[in-house]
Amino acid sequence: MGSGGAALLAVSRLVAALLVVLAWSGPLRAHEVQPAVADLTIAETRVEIAIRLNLEAPLAGIDLEGLQNTNDAENAADYDRMRALPPMALAEALSRDWARLAELITLRAGDTDLVPLRQNVEIPEIGNLESPRFSRLTIAADLPPDGAPIVFGWDASLGTLIVRQMGVENGYTAFLTNGALTDPIPQSGAAGDTASAAFVDYVFVGFDHIVPLGLDHILFVLGLFFLALKLGPLLWQITAFTAAHTVTLALGALGIVQVPAEVVEPLIALSIVYVGVENVLSSKMQPWRPLVVFAFGLLHGLGFASVLTDFGLGASHFVPKLIGFNIGVEIGQLAVIAAAWLAIGIHFARAPWYRPRLSAPVSIGIAVIALFWFFERMGRISGEGFWALLATLTEGTMPALEWSAWAAGLIVVCTIIAVLVDDARVDNACGFLTSFAAFVVVTGAFTAGAYWIMVGLVLLWILALRLQTLAEAGAKWSPDVDAR
Numbered sequence: 001m002g003s004g005g006a007a008l009l010a011v012s013r014l015v016a017a018l019l020v021v022l023a024w025s026g027p028l029r030a031h032e033v034q035p036a037v038a039d040l041t042i043a044e045t046r047v048e049i050a051i052r053l054n055l056e057a058p059l060a061g062i063d064l065e066g067l068q069n070t071n072d073a074e075n076a077a078d079y080d081r082m083r084a085l086p087p088m089a090l091a092e093a094l095s096r097d098w099a100r101l102a103e104l105i106t107l108r109a110g111d112t113d114l115v116p117l118r119q120n121v122e123i124p125e126i127g128n129l130e131s132p133r134f135s136r137l138t139i140a141a142d143l144p145p146d147g148a149p150i151v152f153g154w155d156a157s158l159g160t161l162i163v164r165q166m167g168v169e170n171g172y173t174a175f176l177t178n179g180a181l182t183d184p185i186p187q188s189g190a191a192g193d194t195a196s197a198a199f200v201d202y203v204f205v206g207f208d209h210i211v212p213l214g215l216d217h218i219l220f221v222l223g224l225f226f227l228a229l230k231l232g233p234l235l236w237q238i239t240a241f242t243a244a245h246t247v248t249l250a251l252g253a254l255g256i257v258q259v260p261a262e263v264v265e266p267l268i269a270l271s272i273v274y275v276g277v278e279n280v281l282s283s284k285m286q287p288w289r290p291l292v293v294f295a296f297g298l299l300h301g302l303g304f305a306s307v308l309t310d311f312g313l314g315a316s317h318f319v320p321k322l323i324g325f326n327i328g329v330e331i332g333q334l335a336v337i338a339a340a341w342l343a344i345g346i347h348f349a350r351a352p353w354y355r356p357r358l359s360a361p362v363s364i365g366i367a368v369i370a371l372f373w374f375f376e377r378m379g380r381i382s383g384e385g386f387w388a389l390l391a392t393l394t395e396g397t398m399p400a401l402e403w404s405a406w407a408a409g410l411i412v413v414c415t416i417i418a419v420l421v422d423d424a425r426v427d428n429a430c431g432f433l434t435s436f437a438a439f440v441v442v443t444g445a446f447t448a449g450a451y452w453i454m455v456g457l458v459l460l461w462i463l464a465l466r467l468q469t470l471a472e473a474g475a476k477w478s479p480d481v482d483a484r
Contacts, residue, residue: 039164042143042150045143051137055133058157064159086126091121106181119140147188150184153176160175198320200324202322203324208332215446217332224237227289229349239290240297264306273367283355343462361431361432394444396449403445407438414430415430
């Protein structure tokens, strides 16, 4: 076994030992923000909506828009206090605050605004304080006699909302973000979606789950891309990943295989860590790589299935939705690879310094981010204190302009040094810092939605590597070199 294989074996054993220690001590779940699910039932004269939600978050005044973990909110302490209340006390808090919360809910029949009346609330007993507690809030409203269709939704501050129409065949479903409202839902019968319409809708849902929402899946695909830019190895890996996640996506969506999210999500993060580390230790694709990628694809498929389960995949048109979602995921993954090839591959695929100046720094950045996710999803750390930097990068709160300016300054300094100093080690170090800084801040700009800043930084990244390479080539052909 070569030194690279021995090092990889040592890393694998270390990761295995780490998992044993964490599993022995018992996995914890952080205060993850999950979508609320609203089951909407329309009767002859009345509409009733049963909402499964984390009631403590709105009562604590937490703005859930774009938030992934309640620990990252400014008023997280209020949430923790609410989380520790017994059911009766939390119900009383809801009664006191209901007038404010009702104003955040939109419920209409045609042009008529309906007043949502609180009917009932079911609150579980206090459990593990490190896990969200999901209550069931039922609201209702009387319908006007005109038979106008129903529109429902709530303010963006209340977070993502999944709406499912109950009691009818082929009922309406929607995944609402950023304060969006449902389409008009007929009072009699279903919304009338056809199989083809459901297929098309879920293609977009699948794509959206990768770009822009699936940063963990994006980093995994980029890890596959950056090992080697040759078409053969890349196709082997993508094929293995696609085949695997297609199988578990179907099995998970059908309910045949069900693995808790607190198990799947940390393992998905660990799969990204492995890919990043192996990219650094291996100069080419090893024979076991497609098999490892296939195994990791099974995990990612279970992650995809949990999204479809929350979205109400089984309500109607199951097969078209499943196929559409999977196609959307594939289009999203191919879009990521295409963007990476146009930005990096087409320029530097054959460069002799590709690994030390591009593949290694980017892969290390991927592994570091994923390792943070692993410990965060295990409940061992939070996005505060020392870890706030990584939380900022991955949760969309990075001040994109400021950080990009700092990254651009570092890239310019590295380029000037590489041009002035004729030393291969200096060139590699400058290229490494250039790519690492650019990749990390590009990731932060992406999650923050600062896409034009992201594009500008990528262009600067490409230009800097070009200039550093041209300076190196110029040194090789200088008159002094020819004279020697």
